[in-house]
Amino acid sequence: MKLAVMVNEGPYQHQSSDSAYQFTKAALDKGHEISRVFFYHDGVNNGTRYAVPPQDDRNITQLWSELSKKHSLDLVVCVAAAQRRGILDADEAKRHGKSGDNIADGFRISGLGQLIEAGIQADRLVVFGD
Amino acid sequence: MSETIKKFLYVNRKAPYGTIYALESLEVVLIGAAFDQDVSLAFVDDGVFQIAKGQKTTDIGMKNFSPTYSALGDYEVTKIYVEKESLEERGLTPDNLLHLTYEDEDDDYAEKDSIRFVSRAELSDIMDQQDVVLSF
Amino acid sequence: MAMLHTVNKSPSERNTLDSCLNHAKDGSSVLLFEDGIYAVVRGSAAAGRLKEASGISLYALGPDLKARGIGDDQLVEGVTVVDYDGFVDLVTRHENVQSWL
Numbered sequence: 001m002k003l004a005v006m007v008n009e010g011p012y013q014h015q016s017s018d019s020a021y022q023f024t025k026a027a028l029d030k031g032h033e034i035s036r037v038f039f040y041h042d043g044v045n046n047g048t049r050y051a052v053p054p055q056d057d058r059n060i061t062q063l064w065s066e067l068s069k070k071h072s073l074d075l076v077v078c079v080a081a082a083q084r085r086g087i088l089d090a091d092e093a094k095r096h097g098k099s100g101d102n103i104a105d106g107f108r109i110s111g112l113g114q115l116i117e118a119g120i121q122a123d124r125l126v127v128f129g130d
Numbered sequence: 131m132s133e134t135i136k137k138f139l140y141v142n143r144k145a146p147y148g149t150i151y152a153l154e155s156l157e158v159v160l161i162g163a164a165f166d167q168d169v170s171l172a173f174v175d176d177g178v179f180q181i182a183k184g185q186k187t188t189d190i191g192m193k194n195f196s197p198t199y200s201a202l203g204d205y206e207v208t209k210i211y212v213e214k215e216s217l218e219e220r221g222l223t224p225d226n227l228l229h230l231t232y233e234d235e236d237d238d239y240a241e242k243d244s245i246r247f248v249s250r251a252e253l254s255d256i257m258d259q260q261d262v263v264l265s266f
Numbered sequence: 267m268a269m270l271h272t273v274n275k276s277p278s279e280r281n282t283l284d285s286c287l288n289h290a291k292d293g294s295s296v297l298l299f300e301d302g303i304y305a306v307v308r309g310s311a312a313a314g315r316l317k318e319a320s321g322i323s324l325y326a327l328g329p330d331l332k333a334r335g336i337g338d339d340q341l342v343e344g345v346t347v348v349d350y351d352g353f354v355d356l357v358t359r360h361e362n363v364q365s366w367l
Binding site for chain 2: 269281285288289290291294362363364365366367
């Protein structure tokens with residue numbers, strides 16, 4: 001089946017991102033397709049490459065980046081939510097006159113339409129949030 | 131934009147301003163309108179507070195986004211379900227809510243109510259029939 | 267059309283479980299995960315509420331039970347414990363999914 005996932009919360013603050021990650025990994029291991037993982041609300045904070053979590057615990061952003069690379073996942077960070085919270089790619093940074101960008105590997109910034117499209121195209125869409 | 135038409139339900143259960151979910155879920159609905167899907171909104175539990183009339187936010191320093199609900203009709207979002215029990219349990223009546231309408235192009239653009247007051251049991255049935263349920 | 271409902275908040279923290287059970291139709295399934303698993307602790311107030319919802323198939327995510335130190339011997343009757351694989355299966359086996367947040 002084709003599954004889409006929505007992540008509404010940031011890393012560590014809530015278990016949402018972890019649960020979404022474990023679900024995504026299990027679905028892929030079972031041979032399902034994860035057509036898109038869409039990060040909304042504080043979920044966009046999963047997409048910053050500047051997190052430096054303690055070494056003895058999981059690095060959530062890195063886990064998503066690695067999973068994305070391994071399975072060619074489409075990890076999309078909502079542009080509107082990202083702008084509010086300061087997650088930028090190079091284009092966004094340039095457009096808004098910011099000194100740098102921080103989007104992590106494997107993530108891309110795009111519009112809310114990507115969420116709706118994911119809902120239309122997938123067989124199921126599962127939301128992880130608070 | 132798409133040939134597939136799915137039933138999308140946006141479920142709102144949280145109060146406005148205390149968290150961003152009300153505002154950002156509304157943004158999804160507005161953007162989503164361009165995809166010509168079969169869209170419904172549900173206001174349940176504290177979500178009914180999102181469409182309370184008379185919101186004045188100057189003193190909390192936040193933007194009053196409640197006028198945006200009135201634009202939903204222009205975006206062809208005409209099925210707005212408000213759960214009766216959720217209103218009653220919160221001491222509200224339909225009079226406390228914004229009057230949300232749309233213009234029915236199939237009926238000479240007659241102005242009609244977008245809000246449909248439904249019981250818990252009716253909303254249960256509506257939820258069951260959806261293809262995609264977005265919760266915030 | 268059987269729906270899968272998920273609840274991830276503790277029944278003593280939020281009204282999410284109550285709201286879910288108020289809307290879940292007979293024949294549907296409810297999966298408790300994250301803090302939602304506390305609802306299946308035998309003897310809890312929520313467990314009583316779950317017992318009344320006899321038309322619903324009840325599931326709890328094993329990894330979240332284990333993480334929180336809830337043993338198999340503490341669970342209410344009638345709950346099926348699943349892992350993330352099982353979570354995925356529940357999603358694909360049901361017509362649609364609703365996450366109660």
